[in-house]
Amino acid sequence: MKITFFGAAGEVTGSQHLIETENLRILLDCGLFQGHRVESRRKNEQFHCLPKTLDGVILSHAHTDHCGNLPGLYKAGFRGPIFCTPATADVAEVMLHDSAHIQEEDARYLNRKHPPELPRIQPLYDDEHVTRVIKQFETIPYGEWHDLSKDFRLRFQDAGHILGSAICEMEICERGDWKRVVFSGDLGRRGTPLLHDPQRVDGCDVLITESTYGNRIHPAADDIKAQLKTILHRAEARGGRVIIPAFSLGRTQNFVYFLNELYNAGELPAIPVFVDSPLSSEITSIYRRHSAVLDVEFQRCMQTDRDPFSFPALRYIRSQSESMELNYRKGAFVIIAASGMCEAGRVIHHLLHGLSDPKNIVLLIGYQAQNTLGRRIQDRIPIVRVLDHDVKVQAEVETLQGLSAHADAEDFKWWFEGLGAVRGVGRAFVVHGEQESSQAVAHLLDHVCDEAPTIPKFGESFEI
Numbered sequence: 254m255k256i257t258f259f260g261a262a263g264e265v266t267g268s269q270h271l272i273e274t275e276n277l278r279i280l281l282d283c284g285l286f287q288g289h290r291v292e293s294r295r296k297n298e299q300f301h302c303l304p305k306t307l308d309g310v311i312l313s314h315a316h317t318d319h320c321g322n323l324p325g326l327y328k329a330g331f332r333g334p335i336f337c338t339p340a341t342a343d344v345a346e347v348m349l350h351d352s353a354h355i356q357e358e359d360a361r362y363l364n365r366k367h368p369p370e371l372p373r374i375q376p377l378y379d380d381e382h383v384t385r386v387i388k389q390f391e392t393i394p395y396g397e398w399h400d401l402s403k404d405f406r407l408r409f410q411d412a413g414h415i416l417g418s419a420i421c422e423m424e425i426c427e428r429g430d431w432k433r434v435v436f437s438g439d440l441g442r443r444g445t446p447l448l449h450d451p452q453r454v455d456g457c458d459v460l461i462t463e464s465t466y467g468n469r470i471h472p473a474a475d476d477i478k479a480q481l482k483t484i485l486h487r488a489e490a491r492g493g494r495v496i497i498p499a500f501s502l503g504r505t506q507n508f509v510y511f512l513n514e515l516y517n518a519g520e521l522p523a524i525p526v527f528v529d530s531p532l533s534s535e536i537t538s539i540y541r542r543h544s545a546v547l548d549v550e551f552q553r554c555m556q557t558d559r560d561p562f563s564f565p566a567l568r569y570i571r572s573q574s575e576s577m578e579l580n581y582r583k584g585a586f587v588i589i590a591a592s593g594m595c596e597a598g599r600v601i602h603h604l605l606h607g608l609s610d611p612k613n614i615v616l617l618i619g620y621q622a623q624n625t626l627g628r629r630i631q632d633r634i635p636i637v638r639v640l641d642h643d644v645k646v647q648a649e650v651e652t653l654q655g656l657s658a659h660a661d662a663e664d665f666k667w668w669f670e671g672l673g674a675v676r677g678v679g680r681a682f683v684v685h686g687e688q689e690s691s692q693a694v695a696h697l698l699d700h701v702c703d704e705a706p707t708i709p710k711f712g713e714s715f716e717i
């Protein structure tokens with residue numbers, strides 16, 4: 254068996270790992286690279302996995318950095334099945350249509366600056382590619398083995414990261430020898446109210462694990478609530494707005510649920526909250542529809558609170574005109590808008606109008622990758638470029654660390670102990686992290702592995 258890393262190798266986006274056996278070529282995830290526009294475009298256009306010859310794709314979850322280039326893969330000739338959980342299929346459909354829309358807008362933006370005598374820049378893919386590729390989804394519920402062929406079996410376990418997210422357990426036979434391969438996907442956290450804890454799985458011959466927050470310990474939920482309350486009260490006293498860039502998928506639902514908990518406890522300041530994202534509203538409906546796979550604590554909450562994704566001061570905004578009205582709204586209020594790293598979406602307009610006002614607060618609640626506007630704001634670069642304008646960063650910038658949907662060092666340690674308890678790990682590959690966090694995870698893993706864990710580079714192949 255050969256494994257090659259074509260993305261999320263030494264970085265956190267573009268998850269794509271190729272497994273090749275004598276009979277099959279299977280791609281784990283097909284994510285979009287995000288970050289610097291021109292460089293990402295180049296990386297997203299080139300597939301090194303030979304799409305036409307792939308026998309299938311296994312999709313861990315519906316975040317764009319894991320599924321976002323599936324339409325590109327279709328465009329490049331891939332026509333095989335895409336295996337995922339039922340909730341992932343529903344969420345990915347919505348995410349990919351939205352992504353096609355972003356690709357089309359991106360091309361329009363690039364063409365405005367493009368010399369007119371040169372051929373027009375085409376979008377990476379369009380809505381038609383999305384409509385076609387989602388027909389290739391084949392869903393498998395959690396906990397059931399599925400035969401891809403007589404020598405390749407797959408089972409999904411709950412990764413507890415977002416709705417539908419899965420740890421992928423594979424059993425692969427070559428020349429009569431079965432090997433067990435585990436891909437963590439993105440691993441969630443223990444003890445969150447909305448999602449289950451990540452499922453612990455038995456050891457394996459090969460482990461591919463993410464490492465986003467392997468060098469962090471997330472603060473406890475009570476500390477985050479206290480910090481959030483202080484920030485909201487400060488905004489209320491100043492009459493400023495709190496701009497919260499948030500991914501529409503996962504982070505927004507977690508955060509709204511968190512605010513709802515504060516509301517139910519009578520601890521939320523009386524200021525309006527707007528979720529300014531049609532995509533978030535749509536995904537929240539999918540969360541409601543698949544609530545059976547959410548945590549018991551959520552089920553318990555639903556017995557007294559019919560809709561834990563809503564409270565009286567909260568409004569979901571769909572139309573653009575309502576979104577623009579917020580620019581002129583007076584007084585304190587909260588806007589939750591995508592995208593989470595401020596690279597696209599309505600949050601950019603809110604930043605353009607709000608970033609230079611010292612009364613306002615930009616509250617970052619998620620990971621900010623290098624070379625994104627979110628990271629530049631987090632690093633408090635004095636002047637940032639927003640939609641072709643130079644904008645002074647005079648608003649207060651706050652970061653709430655603990656709301657991440659990614660495992661921290663303690664969670665990894667706990668999950669690796671599960672692997673170590675039964676048979677341990679033969680060979681481990683640490684992906685989906687910046688250098689320091691990947692090294693920290695490699696260190697945590699070392700004692701359950703036969704060989705020292707590897708942090709692969711882009712394009713590196715390993716014979717197992």
Ligand SMILES: [Zn+2]
Pocket residue numbers: 314316319414439
């Ligand atoms: Zn993810």
